Amino acid sequence: MPEGQPWYYPGIVVTVRQSTENKERFVLEVRVTEGGGETRHEVVLAKKDHARLARPGETAEAFVERCFAFLLAREPKESILPRFDVAIIARYFPDFEQAMG
Secondary structure, eight states, X not given: OOTTOOEEETTEEEEEEEEEEOSSEEEXXXXXXXXXXXXXXXXXXXXXXXXXXXXXXXXXHHHHHHHHHHHHTTSOGGGSOSEEEGGGHHHHOTTHHHHHO
């Protein structure tokens, strides 16, 4: 999937765009649209977590799209924190890292 393109989950559109990057992390902006409602999220992804959890060749954007697919399968968009680091997902969902592998 091309970077920055909407990702589709039944009835939900997730769009991920990289905001900033430095030597240690990516910061991504995520928009989740469902019906007439929308939520926006700022997601921090440490490069070490990206290297450890992403599929070979998977961009930060594509990886965060998969993170949102994981989250949306478990909770409504309104329950997803507006700002978070990907590393905290496993605190709420212990199966996260295994699911990403």
